[in-house]
Amino acid sequence: MRRKVMKARLYFLAPSFLGVFLFVLLPFGDVVRRSFMTAITKEGAGIQNYRTIFTNSAFLLAVKNTLRFTVFCIPLMVALGLVIALAMGSIRHMQTVKSFYLFPLAMPTATVAVVWKMVFYEKGFLNQWLEQWGLLAWLGNGAAVDYIGSGAAFYVLAGTYIWKNLGYTVVLWLAGIMGVNGEMMEAAQVDGAGKLQRFWYVMLPNLKGSLYTIVVISFLNSFKIYREAYLVAGSYPHDSIYMLQHLFNNWFVNLDLDKMAAAVVVCALFFLVFIMLLQWLWDKEAG
Amino acid sequence: MDKKKAREWYIFIKQGILETVLILPALLVCIPILLLVTGGFMARDELREGLAPVFTGMGDYIQWNWMPNYPTFENYKSLLFETPQFFVLFWNSVKMTGCILIGQLLMGVPAAWSFAVYRFRSGKAVFTMYVALMLLPFQVMMLSNYLVLDRLHLMNTQWAVILPAVFSTFPVFICYGGFRQIPAAMLESARIDGAGELHIFWKIGLPLGKGGILSAMVLGFLEYWNLMEQPLAFLESKELWPLSLYLPEITWQQAGYAFAASVITLIPSVFVFLMGQEYLEQGIIYAGLKE
Numbered sequence: 400m401r402r403k404v405m406k407a408r409l410y411f412l413a414p415s416f417l418g419v420f421l422f423v424l425l426p427f428g429d430v431v432r433r434s435f436m437t438a439i440t441k442e443g444a445g446i447q448n449y450r451t452i453f454t455n456s457a458f459l460l461a462v463k464n465t466l467r468f469t470v471f472c473i474p475l476m477v478a479l480g481l482v483i484a485l486a487m488g489s490i491r492h493m494q495t496v497k498s499f500y501l502f503p504l505a506m507p508t509a510t511v512a513v514v515w516k517m518v519f520y521e522k523g524f525l526n527q528w529l530e531q532w533g534l535l536a537w538l539g540n541g542a543a544v545d546y547i548g549s550g551a552a553f554y555v556l557a558g559t560y561i562w563k564n565l566g567y568t569v570v571l572w573l574a575g576i577m578g579v580n581g582e583m584m585e586a587a588q589v590d591g592a593g594k595l596q597r598f599w600y601v602m603l604p605n606l607k608g609s610l611y612t613i614v615v616i617s618f619l620n621s622f623k624i625y626r627e628a629y630l631v632a633g634s635y636p637h638d639s640i641y642m643l644q645h646l647f648n649n650w651f652v653n654l655d656l657d658k659m660a661a662a663v664v665v666c667a668l669f670f671l672v673f674i675m676l677l678q679w680l681w682d683k684e685a686g
Numbered sequence: 687m688d689k690k691k692a693r694e695w696y697i698f699i700k701q702g703i704l705e706t707v708l709i710l711p712a713l714l715v716c717i718p719i720l721l722l723v724t725g726g727f728m729a730r731d732e733l734r735e736g737l738a739p740v741f742t743g744m745g746d747y748i749q750w751n752w753m754p755n756y757p758t759f760e761n762y763k764s765l766l767f768e769t770p771q772f773f774v775l776f777w778n779s780v781k782m783t784g785c786i787l788i789g790q791l792l793m794g795v796p797a798a799w800s801f802a803v804y805r806f807r808s809g810k811a812v813f814t815m816y817v818a819l820m821l822l823p824f825q826v827m828m829l830s831n832y833l834v835l836d837r838l839h840l841m842n843t844q845w846a847v848i849l850p851a852v853f854s855t856f857p858v859f860i861c862y863g864g865f866r867q868i869p870a871a872m873l874e875s876a877r878i879d880g881a882g883e884l885h886i887f888w889k890i891g892l893p894l895g896k897g898g899i900l901s902a903m904v905l906g907f908l909e910y911w912n913l914m915e916q917p918l919a920f921l922e923s924k925e926l927w928p929l930s931l932y933l934p935e936i937t938w939q940q941a942g943y944a945f946a947a948s949v950i951t952l953i954p955s956v957f958v959f960l961m962g963q964e965y966l967e968q969g970i971i972y973a974g975l976k977e
Contacts, residue, residue, distance in 0.1 A: 403882075403883065404877075404883060405806075407804070407883030408800045408803070408804035408806070408883075410796075411797065411800035412796070412800040412809070412812070414792070414793050414796065414797070415796065415797030418793055418853035419816070419819070419855065421834065422830075422831065422834055422849060422850050423850075425834070426830035426831065426834045427827075427830045429830070429833050430830050483708065486708055490701060490704055490708060491701065491705070492705065496708050496709055496712075497967075498963060499711065499712035499715050500711065501959075501963065501967070502959065504908060505908050505955045505956060505958070505959035506718070506952065506955065507912045507952060508930065509912075509931070509932075509933035510718075510722060510933070510951055511718070512933070512934060513722065513944055513945070514718040514721050514722065516740065516741075517721065517737070517740055517748060517750075521740075521743060522739035522740050522745070522746070522747050522748055523747070524748060524750075526747065527747035530747070562714060567970055570967050570970045570971065571970060571971065571974045609974070612975070613974065615821065616974060619821055622823035626914045626915070629914070629918075630914075630934050643825060647829075648828075648915075648918070648919065651828060651829070651832070656829065659829050660829060663826050663828075667826050670821065670822060670823075670826070674818070
């Protein structure tokens, strides 16, 4: 019987694994190989491609912007999500309110882009409202700004990312909060811990696992903001939102495959190290 | 007695304020939808006049009548009955999303079952690899995908979008979360009663793991209905494109089409969202489960 079980598990896994092997693992190996070769003549190039990308100004700009975006957005969203999840836990119509936070997830990017252009272009709604309320003069020298074609694009994109993914984060936090042992919270209360103390000393330490997954998932989702950025601002947007996604896409279109291969390897390594580091930090805390 | 009443009032007011503050961001959902819907019913001239400042940069600010002056179905009519191109792209979207989801069901669900039920050491390593792959963004996988698709002569066919997505490891992880809930003792006792592995999967796994599978499908639908990066990179012919890439192609002079098309693109998503919100939330929670 054991043998039959062992065989079964292989049959279940095989189709998926073969596909992953063919479509992901095998070509990824090829990418690694190509990262050490020239694009056209396919001669060995050593680490030349890696040297090229690290002196390439577009690559450096894209890395800088991507990091800036991540460092700005993720802590903000993690904190905002926690505050909202905590507040939401104590209201009556939680389910309805939650729907509104989740809905942007279901809004196709193409439709978002239509609205965003109307809101954020120079003659759009945002400037109109600001002027109506007399805020335009107070904010920036009275001149209307094109929010897509200037440095403000970064904040538009950051706001879009948070708008789109906040519901996701809130759901994860809520699940984490529900998972905190109720008895422990009660015991703390009986022992005379105040509301804030209970939150700080009992609730938060128990939410570390949620924090880890929320950071990882937010990071992953932050790459999908490319859709909005591309549809609103095109392949070559303002410098402040030129990110790795734009760069990869443009290299791909221009068939700069050697540079791209090296950049892919660098990024993949960075992601894996980043995630492993997070997990290690968390395991250390837990253990 | 009075003190109690005062306290009740205090809680009532506090709740009210909290609810009001929390519901405010709902405006950020309602206003965009209202814009799209009103735009869809607006006459061509009214739209052109109102939007010209935005797209030409001339004149005063955008003008928007939240109640169209002459509400009309003209935009929908010409989009649905006079623009065959729209139907081709809508059908493309349906076809690609459908094929991807069916493929994920056929490939991903059994794999998730295998990881969740049969614990073995080499399996664990493979599973860790699946999780790592799930965490890599598309841009990192783009070149690998291209190399395979080019070798298989699939570039510029819709298979170029479908096949890599079918073998995405994300739905495997979500379904795994659902299957993990099934107690091992239940499977063991079925085995002792002489049930075959396939039988167990079919009769116990699928019914009890339904939540995970549906969660993967709902998350998958919202993702693939909105597909952009892959078709942009792998499909050159515009007649193969999905709807999500068509919208931005519409120039502002034809804004009426854009609004009508937006609303039509939005409808399936809203439908899935409303029907499947429970599974959407469950799926998000499964995605956050740490192995």
